[in-house]
Amino acid sequence: MNRYLSQYRENEEHILGWGFIVLFLLAWELTPHLVALPKGLALFFTTPYHIALKLFDMVTSGEVAFHFYVSGSEFVIGLGLSILVALPLGLVMGRFYTLNAMFDPFVTAFNATPRLVFLPLVVLWFGFGIWSTVVIVFIGALFPLLINTYEGVKNVDRVLVNVVRSFGANEWQLMKIVVLPNSMPYIIAGLRLAIGRAILGVVVGEFFGSDQGVGFLMAEAAGNYIVDVVFAGLILFMGISLVMTMAVKKLEDRLSRWRPEQVKTF
Amino acid sequence: MEPYIRSTDITLTFTPKNRDPVTALKDFRIELNSGEFVSIVGPSGCGKSTFLNVLLGLLKPDMGEMEIGGKKITGPGVERAMVFQEFGLLPWRTVMANVELGPELKGESVASRRPRAQELINLVGLTGFEGHFPHELSGGMKQRVGLARALATDPEVLLMDEPFAALDAQTRDLMQAELLQIWDKHKKTVLFVTHSIEEAAYLSDRVIVMTARPGKTKRIIKINLPRPRGYEMRLSPEFNDIKLDIWNTLKDELNPRE
Amino acid sequence: MRFGVLSERSVRFLLGAGAVTGFFLVWEFLLTFVFTFNPFFITKPSLMWDATGDLILSGELWKDLYISGTPFVFGFAAAVVVGIPLGVVMGWRRRVAFALDPFLTALYASPLVALAPLLIVMFGVGIKGKTILIFLLAVFPFIFNAFAGVRSVDTLLINVVRSLGGKERDLYFKVILPSTLPYIVAGARIAIGRGIVGIIVGEFYAASEGIGHALIWFGDMYQLGHMFVCILVLMIVAVIFTVGLRKAELAIAPWRTQETR
Numbered sequence: 085m086n087r088y089l090s091q092y093r094e095n096e097e098h099i100l101g102w103g104f105i106v107l108f109l110l111a112w113e114l115t116p117h118l119v120a121l122p123k124g125l126a127l128f129f130t131t132p133y134h135i136a137l138k139l140f141d142m143v144t145s146g147e148v149a150f151h152f153y154v155s156g157s158e159f160v161i162g163l164g165l166s167i168l169v170a171l172p173l174g175l176v177m178g179r180f181y182t183l184n185a186m187f188d189p190f191v192t193a194f195n196a197t198p199r200l201v202f203l204p205l206v207v208l209w210f211g212f213g214i215w216s217t218v219v220i221v222f223i224g225a226l227f228p229l230l231i232n233t234y235e236g237v238k239n240v241d242r243v244l245v246n247v248v249r250s251f252g253a254n255e256w257q258l259m260k261i262v263v264l265p266n267s268m269p270y271i272i273a274g275l276r277l278a279i280g281r282a283i284l285g286v287v288v289g290e291f292f293g294s295d296q297g298v299g300f301l302m303a304e305a306a307g308n309y310i311v312d313v314v315f316a317g318l319i320l321f322m323g324i325s326l327v328m329t330m331a332v333k334k335l336e337d338r339l340s341r342w343r344p345e346q347v348k349t350f
Numbered sequence: 351m352e353p354y355i356r357s358t359d360i361t362l363t364f365t366p367k368n369r370d371p372v373t374a375l376k377d378f379r380i381e382l383n384s385g386e387f388v389s390i391v392g393p394s395g396c397g398k399s400t401f402l403n404v405l406l407g408l409l410k411p412d413m414g415e416m417e418i419g420g421k422k423i424t425g426p427g428v429e430r431a432m433v434f435q436e437f438g439l440l441p442w443r444t445v446m447a448n449v450e451l452g453p454e455l456k457g458e459s460v461a462s463r464r465p466r467a468q469e470l471i472n473l474v475g476l477t478g479f480e481g482h483f484p485h486e487l488s489g490g491m492k493q494r495v496g497l498a499r500a501l502a503t504d505p506e507v508l509l510m511d512e513p514f515a516a517l518d519a520q521t522r523d524l525m526q527a528e529l530l531q532i533w534d535k536h537k538k539t540v541l542f543v544t545h546s547i548e549e550a551a552y553l554s555d556r557v558i559v560m561t562a563r564p565g566k567t568k569r570i571i572k573i574n575l576p577r578p579r580g581y582e583m584r585l586s587p588e589f590n591d592i593k594l595d596i597w598n599t600l601k602d603e604l605n606p607r608e
Numbered sequence: 609m610r611f612g613v614l615s616e617r618s619v620r621f622l623l624g625a626g627a628v629t630g631f632f633l634v635w636e637f638l639l640t641f642v643f644t645f646n647p648f649f650i651t652k653p654s655l656m657w658d659a660t661g662d663l664i665l666s667g668e669l670w671k672d673l674y675i676s677g678t679p680f681v682f683g684f685a686a687a688v689v690v691g692i693p694l695g696v697v698m699g700w701r702r703r704v705a706f707a708l709d710p711f712l713t714a715l716y717a718s719p720l721v722a723l724a725p726l727l728i729v730m731f732g733v734g735i736k737g738k739t740i741l742i743f744l745l746a747v748f749p750f751i752f753n754a755f756a757g758v759r760s761v762d763t764l765l766i767n768v769v770r771s772l773g774g775k776e777r778d779l780y781f782k783v784i785l786p787s788t789l790p791y792i793v794a795g796a797r798i799a800i801g802r803g804i805v806g807i808i809v810g811e812f813y814a815a816s817e818g819i820g821h822a823l824i825w826f827g828d829m830y831q832l833g834h835m836f837v838c839i840l841v842l843m844i845v846a847v848i849f850t851v852g853l854r855k856a857e858l859a860i861a862p863w864r865t866q867e868t869r
């Protein structure tokens with residue numbers, strides 16, 4: 085008995101965490117058996133079992149593969165472009181005062197505004213299809229990355245800059261040896277935000293501006309009251325999001341071996 | 351003999367954003383012989399660090415110029431290296447990689463710089479800590495890394511800006527003794543900034559006492575104590591007389607409000 | 609940087625304001641004199657100016673903002689009322705945190721906005737569906753930031769206050785609240801953005817009024833001047849909220865400027 089208790093103590097965090105999720109799913113599953121749902125709601129009600137079945141079905145039948153590929157491409161291209169643009173621009177903005185003062189109002193305004201207000205415009209300019217979504221993903225992910233890179237560069241340690249310059253480093257070496265490593269924690273934090281924004285961009289972009297992709301599947305299913313598909317799509321996105329978050333965490337651990345302890349970020 | 355380092359009158363004024371300009375150095379001049387150990391003491395804010403940065407080639411004076419070995423200083427150079435008060439270690443680099451920084455920036459290959467870095471790490475007593483990151487070291491160890499790093503480019507001149515100020519008293523005594531040994535063995539020219547009169551007297555051939563800002567030389571005190579100097583020497587009456595002399599020169603410059 | 613009598617702040621402001629003005633001027637100039645102007649593809653500032661007058665005089669703008677603002681306020685208020693206590697309890701009771709953290713993290717990580725069509729279908733295009741959507745999106749930043757805030761409370765401080773004879777009440781008001789509040793304000797800043805997402809997606813999907821609907825509708829009508837004004841209005845609203853909350857954050861906790869970013 086005591087042994088079980090101590091084992092429980094050791095794993096309490098995981099047991100409680102998973103326990104709650106299982107309990108939640110169970111309660112959801114049993115709801116229609118225990119209470120009589122109002123007519124309107126019953127039409128849209130589904131249970132975890134049905135969702136899982138549907139998801140399994142979609143995956144094994146290959147129905148979802150193409151759309152998943154489309155969504156994945158949009159995500160990768162959009163996020164990749166935003167990294168390519170944000171890092172150099174952030175480095176430059178962090179080091180040139182005038183440029184930074186001029187860009188600041190634009191960056192603040194665009195960052196504060198959810199980028200999907202531009203969706204109708206983007207669809208008008210880039211047409212219905214994958215490129216509109218790519219653009220939405222791009223502008224969604226760009227600003228958190230840009231702002232964080234810029235903050236990181238601005239907060240570079242003056243002493244370290246002097247140290248490295250005293251050994252005769254040129255501007256490029258200074259970037260490589262001090263500025264970039266110093267900004268890395270900021271950039272990673274920006275990347276984490278950017279991933280969330282990028283996924284949001286994929287979903288919303290496909291909802292309103294595309295006829296392909298997992299987001300489109302969900303929108304179409306919702307229009308036809310096929311609730312299982314909506315939740316199955318949500319789970320797919322949730323999976324991508326968790327995998328990406330874990331990848332960033334790995335990257336962060338890799339890059340921050342030199343740090344005293346993990347900085348908790350929320 | 352021609353002095354190894356010399357300057358004309360140096361004047362430097364900072365003009366920071368939104369603030370009044372500050373003249374940190376006014377007509378400050380200095381002459382150092384090769385292999386000499388010279389300390390600078392002076393009130394806080396009198397321009398000591400500023401001067402070291404000029405000598406290091408990071409700051410350009412408004413007036414005056416400096417020569418080293420007959421060549422004008424126009425920027426950082428391999429014959430000079432600084433040990434910084436705040437250590438200035440790159441936190442994302444291991445001890446080894448920090449020590450290797452100078453040679454690396456000079457473009458030396460790993461094969462040629464590694465053995466020398468290892469030698470220096472052994473010299474400062476950090477054998478076994480090559481793979482550690484700065485946050486895993488104590489203050490004294492960090493400053494040993496700083497010293498090894500400065501020595502790695504084999505400079506003629508070591509500039510040291512209050513290098514031991516952040517250390518506890520015992521570690522400080524130890525580091526001073528080690529520094530003297532290294533200096534003796536490697537025949538460097540050392541310019542050493544400190545707030546500790548005792549430290550200046552113990553280490554130096556000459557002590558430069560600076561005035562309050564804008565800093566210039568008030569007096570140069572020669573320390574005619576025999577070398578090698580041991581710990582016992584610090585308890586001798588001659589040593590105390592020298593300390594008193596430095597103190598008397600310095601005390602009028604100290605502003606009680608600061 | 610300093611030019612004559614101007615302080616750094618004013619220089620910065622002038623540079624920024626100059627850049628914004630310049631942006632609109634160049635825009636107008638290019639479309640008037642350099643490129644052929646295609647009104648079905650883009651608009652220009654002078655037309656946006658006319659559209660602004662039109663939207664304000666007809667009262668449409670205020671009506672749309674009111675329509676969109678109402679569910680926003682309800683949803684946001686619900687998020688505060690539910691999110692903060694939940695986060696505080698999670699921070700205070702270890703086991704509650706163990707149980708809820710993975711579940712909520714998974715939800716936070718998933719694009720809940722994808723449920724928009726479902727919620728609209730279930731609860732209708734009116735205020736109810738939008739309120740629920742906004743609540744769903746805005747509640748998580750409050751939960752997680754209140755949680756992080758309470759956990760950040762320095763136990764040393766608690767012991768200090770206790771040892772000086774502080775009561776439970778003092779702990780709450782002198783230690784826990786001041787340490788947690790900045791986190792919550794930072795959470796509010798994130799929640800605002802997500803709330804606006806909720807509004808817009810909700811109204812894009814199916815609605816007949818509201819600022820999000822106006823945006824789509826003017827786009828469909830090729831009234832690009834009006835559409836750009838809607839975008840600008842949304843940007844201004846977002847900036848006012850964000851900058852305001854940022855200021856509040858600094859005012860509440862001037863000692864921590866970086867951590868919450």
Ligand SMILES: Nc1ncnc2c1ncn2[C@@H]1O[C@H](COP(=O)(O)OP(=O)(O)OP(=O)(O)O)[C@@H](O)[C@H]1O
Pocket residue numbers: 364365366372373374392393394395396397398399400401563
């Ligand atoms: N980058 C800078 N911008 C503006 N003023 C500066 C700058 N660096 C130094 N100063 C000013 O110049 C003066 C001399 O500074 P410095 O750092 O050389 O003093 P110090 O003698 O090294 O003092 P301490 O013994 O306290 O280290 C000080 O008044 C300081 O405020």
Ligand SMILES: [Mg+2]
Pocket residue numbers: 398399400511
């Ligand atoms: Mg100094």
